[in-house]
Amino acid sequence: MVASKKQRIWHRSNEKSDHFDGLPDDIIICILRKLCSTASCPSDFISVLLTCKRLNTLGFHPLVLRKANPKSFAVRVRNWSESAHRFLKECAKSGNSEACYTLGMIEFYCLRNRRSGISLLAKAAIKSHARALYSLAVIQFNGSGGTKDDKNLRAGVILCAQAAGLGHFTALRELGHCLQDGYGASQNIAEGRRLLIQANTLEAMSQLGSMALPRVLLHQLSTSSSTSLVLNIVSSQEIDVANRFLVEWYGLRDDELGPEGLRMCSNARCGRPETRRHEFRRCSICGIRFYCSRGCQALDWKLKHKGECNPSWDLFFAENGVAHVEDGPVEQWFHAVDEGNDDVESTQDEDGVNTFIAI
Numbered sequence: 001m002v003a004s005k006k007q008r009i010w011h012r013s014n015e016k017s018d019h020f021d022g023l024p025d026d027i028i029i030c031i032l033r034k035l036c037s038t039a040s041c042p043s044d045f046i047s048v049l050l051t052c053k054r055l056n057t058l059g060f061h062p063l064v065l066r067k068a069n070p071k072s073f074a075v076r077v078r079n080w081s082e083s084a085h086r087f088l089k090e091c092a093k094s095g096n097s098e099a100c101y102t103l104g105m106i107e108f109y110c111l112r113n114r115r116s117g118i119s120l121l122a123k124a125a126i127k128s129h130a131r132a133l134y135s136l137a138v139i140q141f142n143g144s145g146g147t148k149d150d151k152n153l154r155a156g157v158i159l160c161a162q163a164a165g166l167g168h169f170t171a172l173r174e175l176g177h178c179l180q181d182g183y184g185a186s187q188n189i190a191e192g193r194r195l196l197i198q199a200n201t202l203e204a205m206s207q208l209g210s211m212a213l214p215r216v217l218l219h220q221l222s223t224s225s226s227t228s229l230v231l232n233i234v235s236s237q238e239i240d241v242a243n244r245f246l247v248e249w250y251g252l253r254d255d256e257l258g259p260e261g262l263r264m265c266s267n268a269r270c271g272r273p274e275t276r277r278h279e280f281r282r283c284s285i286c287g288i289r290f291y292c293s294r295g296c297q298a299l300d301w302k303l304k305h306k307g308e309c310n311p312s313w314d315l316f317f318a319e320n321g322v323a324h325v326e327d328g329p330v331e332q333w334f335h336a337v338d339e340g341n342d343d344v345e346s347t348q349d350e351d352g353v354n355t356f357i358a359i
């Protein structure tokens with residue numbers, strides 16, 4: 001009897017000393033916001049939510065999830081689960097545009113929920129999310145999720161221009177090709193070439209990294225262009241969680257697309273699959289590489305394909321006829337290569353006609 005009285009007294013004094021319960025929700029939300037915005041991987045944040053019911057509830061507060069940085073929801077495909085899906089959904093619902101973009105890409109390309117994917121990408125795009133704008137442009141150019149008739153080249157060009165204005169150099173390169181070839185926009189070769197050069201400069205800058213950029217150049221950039229441009233160039237160095245997820249997803253399901261006659265984009269860092277047969281453009285020299293966009297084609301050409309691409313004469317004769325060979329673009333291309341001009345890339349225009357562009 002005496003012992004139980006002592007125990008009650010001990011419990012009461014212990015309850016009083018639990019300062020955590022005495023903390024107001026606002027302060028805990030503030031701490032969780034900080035944690036969520038600086039997490040370096042999903043477990044940094046999730047493990048805290050598992051600590052107690054109160055942290056679990058407050059951790060899902062929109063004020064916390066809106067601040068979640070991409071690394072906190074950078075789930076790998078091997079860890080994909082209902083809970084991971086729910087967490088991403090909650091982040092997107094809170095208005096986190098990076099989460100809207102990531103989940104939009106997963107819904108559209110992996111889970112094949114096209115409508116929901118587009119709507120999430122649009123939600124991010126409205127908030128000037130450059131990669132969401134560019135992804136919507138790719139969808140418009142290809143008519144992805146629909147038929148060939150659903151292609152909207154004009155809309156693709158407008159979305160590309162918006163993404164390019166935010167410093168997305170792949171979108172800028174895409175736009176350059178569009179203007180140069182008159183694809184979805186009035187042809188303007190000089191302006192197209194100017195944009196291609198600008199895109200190469202931005203890309204080179206992103207590879208150098210913000211720390212390596214001379215102070216003077218950073219100052220010029222921040223004064224001559226918008227701050228968001230500089231920030232986007234710098235952030236483009238970071239891994240794209242959505243593209244990595246797509247690559248991993250179809251890496252584990254390579255037998256899923258084959259029977260449907262669908263192909264993956266040959267740019268190994270892209271991960272986009274075709275949503276219908278013959279959706280992607282193919283390399284018009286070898287005919288064995290397929291790309292979701294000119295941006296991916298140009299990037300892969302630079303990084304890898306230039307060294308491995310071999311002309312398929314069968315393909316060339318079939319697509320262009322013998323007349324083109326006498327004085328056609330293939331001769332121009334070989335001529336450029338003979339002269340040691342490495343900056344040559346191949347593209348196809350709207351009708352699948354070969355064009356070879358020295359940039």
Ligand SMILES: [Zn+2]
Pocket residue numbers: 283284285286287288289305309310
């Ligand atoms: Zn090729």
Ligand SMILES: [Zn+2]
Pocket residue numbers: 265266267270271272291292293296
């Ligand atoms: Zn691609």
